[in-house]
Amino acid sequence: MKTMFQKVWEAHEVVPETADTPAVLYVDTHLVHEVTSPQAFDVLRERGLKLRRPDRMLATIDHSSPTLTEQIFGGAPITIESAARQISQLERNCAEFGVELFGLRSDQRGIVHIVGPELGLTQPGSTVVCGDSHTSTHGAFGALAFGIGSTEVGHVFATQCLLQRRPKTFALNIEGALSAGVTAKDLILAIIGRIGVGGGTGHVFEYRGTVIRSLSMEERMTVCNMSIEAGARAGMIAPDETTYRYLQGRPRAPSAAAWEQALERWRALPSDPDARFDRELAIDAASIEPMVTYGTNPGMVMRVSGSIPVAADDPVFNKALAYMGLRAGEPIGNQPVNVVFIGSCTNGRLSDLRSAAQLLRGRKIAQGVRALVVPGSQQVKKAAEAEGLDRIFLDAGAEWRESGCSMCLGMNGDLVGKGEYSISTSNRNFEGRQGAGARTLLASPLTAAASALRGRVTDPRDILNG
Amino acid sequence: MQPIRQIRSRTAVLPYSNIDTDQIIPARFLRTTTREGLGAQLFADWRRQADGSDDPAFPLNRPDAAGCSILVADRNFGCGSSREHAPWALLDYGFRAVISTEIADIFRSNSLKNGLLPITVDDGTAQWLLSHPGAEILIDLPTATLTLPDGAAVAFPVEAFARYCLVNGIDELGFLLDKAPQISAYEQRRGW
Numbered sequence: 001m002k003t004m005f006q007k008v009w010e011a012h013e014v015v016p017e018t019a020d021t022p023a024v025l026y027v028d029t030h031l032v033h034e035v036t037s038p039q040a041f042d043v044l045r046e047r048g049l050k051l052r053r054p055d056r057m058l059a060t061i062d063h064s065s066p067t068l069t070e071q072i073f074g075g076a077p078i079t080i081e082s083a084a085r086q087i088s089q090l091e092r093n094c095a096e097f098g099v100e101l102f103g104l105r106s107d108q109r110g111i112v113h114i115v116g117p118e119l120g121l122t123q124p125g126s127t128v129v130c131g132d133s134h135t136s137t138h139g140a141f142g143a144l145a146f147g148i149g150s151t152e153v154g155h156v157f158a159t160q161c162l163l164q165r166r167p168k169t170f171a172l173n174i175e176g177a178l179s180a181g182v183t184a185k186d187l188i189l190a191i192i193g194r195i196g197v198g199g200g201t202g203h204v205f206e207y208r209g210t211v212i213r214s215l216s217m218e219e220r221m222t223v224c225n226m227s228i229e230a231g232a233r234a235g236m237i238a239p240d241e242t243t244y245r246y247l248q249g250r251p252r253a254p255s256a257a258a259w260e261q262a263l264e265r266w267r268a269l270p271s272d273p274d275a276r277f278d279r280e281l282a283i284d285a286a287s288i289e290p291m292v293t294y295g296t297n298p299g300m301v302m303r304v305s306g307s308i309p310v311a312a313d314d315p316v317f318n319k320a321l322a323y324m325g326l327r328a329g330e331p332i333g334n335q336p337v338n339v340v341f342i343g344s345c346t347n348g349r350l351s352d353l354r355s356a357a358q359l360l361r362g363r364k365i366a367q368g369v370r371a372l373v374v375p376g377s378q379q380v381k382k383a384a385e386a387e388g389l390d391r392i393f394l395d396a397g398a399e400w401r402e403s404g405c406s407m408c409l410g411m412n413g414d415l416v417g418k419g420e421y422s423i424s425t426s427n428r429n430f431e432g433r434q435g436a437g438a439r440t441l442l443a444s445p446l447t448a449a450a451s452a453l454r455g456r457v458t459d460p461r462d463i464l465n466g
Numbered sequence: 467m468q469p470i471r472q473i474r475s476r477t478a479v480l481p482y483s484n485i486d487t488d489q490i491i492p493a494r495f496l497r498t499t500t501r502e503g504l505g506a507q508l509f510a511d512w513r514r515q516a517d518g519s520d521d522p523a524f525p526l527n528r529p530d531a532a533g534c535s536i537l538v539a540d541r542n543f544g545c546g547s548s549r550e551h552a553p554w555a556l557l558d559y560g561f562r563a564v565i566s567t568e569i570a571d572i573f574r575s576n577s578l579k580n581g582l583l584p585i586t587v588d589d590g591t592a593q594w595l596l597s598h599p600g601a602e603i604l605i606d607l608p609t610a611t612l613t614l615p616d617g618a619a620v621a622f623p624v625e626a627f628a629r630y631c632l633v634n635g636i637d638e639l640g641f642l643l644d645k646a647p648q649i650s651a652y653e654q655r656r657g658w
Contacts (some may be wrong), residue, residue: 014652021627026652028656038499043639052649064497089499133548133572143631149550149576151638159642161649165625167571197484198542198568231545233571297484297545316483316540329469362621409493417531430488430546432511 003169003271004238005204008144012127014161022163028126030156031112034090035411038132039152041093051097052160058121059094059101061087063411067374067401072104080413110377110403113137113345117221118379120250124239124266129156131260134345134427135234135312136227140220141247141275141445142239142269144204147228156295158216158435167233168278170203174211181461183355184219185347185425185444188226188411189291191283193301196391197219206271207237211285217246218351225346226427238270267354290459293442294332295320300429302448304459307331323431324439325419337441339422340371340398340452341434344408347425347445348376356425356449357389359463360396366455371398372414374406398452410435423451467581470636472606473562478526478534479599485539486546487573491555491614493547494508504551505558535562538595544573544584553577563605565612567592579638580627585622587604608633 002010009025017023030053037059044050051057064083070076078084087104094101102109109115113134116122122138128145129135131153132358138145152162178184187380192199205227212220220237227235247253254262290304300320302308308330311317321328326335342348342356353375365371373393375381379401385389390400407414408426410433416422418437425448429440443451446460453463495507512514513524520527535555543566544552553576556564563583583605584601587595594614595601607629611619631638652658 014648019626020630022625024642024648026649035496039501039550042500047639049643080497086497086499115636131548131550133546135548149548149572149579151550151576151579155639155642158639158650159645160653161642161645163627163638163642197545198570201542201568201571228546228572231542231570262543297486299484315481319482409488411493411496428486428488428546430486432492433488436492436494436511 001272001274001276002235003171003277004142004206005036005144005267007269008125009166011125012144017166017252022165024161025164026127027129027160027162028056029116029121029128030057031116031128031130031135032057032153033062033112033130033132034086035063036150037153038086038093039150040088040157041097044097044157049158051157053099053101056160057099057310058116059099060088060109060115061090061102061104063409065104065404066412067404067406067414069402072402083412090199101172102181107378110379111345111348111405113225114348114376114380115210117141117217118250118377120247120253123247123253123262124243125269129162133228134225136232137221137225137345139224139227139236140217141243142236142266144234144236146234152445169205169206170200170232170279170281171206171208172281172283174207174209174285176211176338177214178211178285178288179300181446181464182288183313183444183446184215184222186288186291188223189293189298189301189442190288192226192230192298194283194293195230197282197297197299198231199230200227200230203232205232206277207233207235211444212237213240216351217242218349224341226298236266239266242285268314290444290447290461291368292332292447293440293456294326296323296429297430298427298429298442302332303331304443304457333459335360335457336421336455337369337423337451337457338420339416340365340369341374341407341422341424342372342445342448343374343376343406343427344375344426345376345405346427348374348380352425352445353380353384353389356445357392357450359446359453359460360398361392363396363453365397365452369455371452372401372407373398374401375403377403407434407435416440423448423457467635467637468585469626470581470607470632472604473535473583474602475535475562476597476602477536477538477601478531479596480525480537480539481596484542484545485645487549487552488546490544490552490572491549496549496551501551503558504555505560508555508559514565525599528595528623533560535560536565536603536605537561537563538565540566540596542590543569545570548572548576548578550576553580553582557582565592565595578632583607587612587620587622591620598633
């Protein structure tokens with residue numbers, strides 16, 4: 001009578017929680033990047049501590065890294081000096097403490113949440129943490145994966161453990177089937193719209209139901225990635241044959257006899273049929289359409305084919321619309337866009353690029369629209385190039401870059417201008433997220449590509465069916 | 467860390483819900499490798515006008531907000547990114563506590579580890595506080611109560627261990643390091 005969350009949690013309790021003290025929870029995999037780790041490495045130095053388990057860590061460079069090829073491989077200086085300093089600080093820290101690092105020129109480098117799964121490092125039943133809220137991505141494998149702050153990064157450095165109170169569980173039962181042109185991104189945006197950006201606070205989601213079972217691993221990662229946008233600490237999906245097929249043969253997945261043993265353990269992970277969740281919600285997938293955000297948090301989301309809601313006496317709602325320069329009651333479908341961003345830990349995997357390329361193939365991006373396609377990792381880039389996706393993007397008039405977080409948060413200088421509209425496959429449409437004064441509309445790769453072609457927010461089904 | 471028992475201050479009020487950590491400290495200020503000096507960039511895109519000068523309409527720029535160490539905001543404060551730079555910036559600016567009806571999980575955890583008190587109160591108390599900027603209130607951590615100007619005491623939830631650490635100035639890493647024998651036993655049990 002246990003949920004999957006409960007099984008994973010209990011298997012990692014070094015010391016169970018009591019009324020007075022939180023649980024001491026063991027971390028199997030600690031992923032590290034340049035932004036949230038330097039202060040934690042400093043704590044080790046200040047206190048004369050060592051890493052307890054450097055063998056359970058992996059570092060990569062993603063947030064601050066340039067995406068221009070000449071700055072990574074061509075010897076050109078990194079434009080932003082503070083970004084260059086932060087990157088070299090991580091290089092020094094990893095060398096000093098003996099942490100494996102996928103450096104700037106490594107063909108394994110990429111966004112931390114793309115790299116872990118593609119290596120087979122993210123495994124069912126494990127605990128994964130990283131100083132990044134989108135660590136929830138790894139829950140797609142039936143791992144308990146959540147973001148932590150820099151102080152906690154230091155705790156894991158020194159002890160491989162965290163002090164944690166057990167969160168509550170929240171089952172999202174998604175039944176039916178997604179219609180043509182409706183993607184995993186539309187599904188998770190619809191869910192966030194339904195429960196709100198704080199609706200999952202204090203909970204770990206488990207996504208269940210026929211729709212989830214039919215999704216690929218990459219689609220499941222898109223769903224789990226945005227759990228945090230509903231306030232949930234983590235989102236999990238039970239492992240199944242899809243999970244095992246994805247993992248088998250990956251470089252860091254178990255092999256031979258160890259693979260068989262792992263399979264046996266993993267098959268026992270799904271929630272028991274009679275397990276009870278603290279909360280449950282049923283979602284009918286058939287009613288979901290392509291979605292796009294219109295406001296300044298991911299819960300302010302609507303159908304691409306619909307009109308912007310009206311909330312006349314809500315000052316916070318109206319402040320958001322004023323920032324966005326949008327009018328309540330208007331259809332979103334005619335809104336011009338200046339920038340299209342395809343990438344990020346939400347939608348920067350190979351299937352996302354294929355999905356965008358499907359629409360862009362043989363077509364041209366609307367005049368005056370800047371489109372940036374940024375693969376989630378160097379491995380994704382290589383695979384995309386091997387099947388000619390880069391040519392499709394370049395021929396359509398898009399830019400094709402090296403991997404990284406890029407325009408999702410603009411730390412590396414890939415920015416949207418003040419007042420400009422960006423349709424973006426990333427995860428946050430907060431004020432200024434993609435640059436001071438930038439206006440972000442979150443959508444799927446299909447919707448972003450369709451909008452790139454028409455130069456305005458476009459329902460991808462208009463092009464797919466046309 | 468300095469022990470924290472009581473905070474008495476007037477409040478500064480930001481009457482917005484879902485204030486995310488990108489507003490508290492925008493990403494372009496995260497290219498630092500230290501935790502110092504972030505207060506100068508707190509709410510950077512809200513507090514300044516296009517020419518870089520302070521926006522007089524922004525609540526924290528009003529003269530009566532100066533010196534306030536308690537920030538009141540509408541529901542779901544601190545949602546978004548895990549950046550600990552958010553509580554670092556609030557503390558460096560001079561805040562010691564944040565009050566809302568709901569506080570996001572990672573921000574709450576990060577705040578407790580740095581001595582910024584994340585306090586959740588009921589809707590009625592929050593509405594009163596939101597509509598009375600500058601109210602002088604007292605936060606008492608050992609009893610986990612907040613006292614309003616009329617003397618009414620409001621209890622707030624705080625995780626027992628975090629409160630123990632804050633009241634006694636103990637940092638959690640020391641506690642975890644003391645668990646080394648149990649951690650070793652766990653690793654051995656799993657053959658890890």
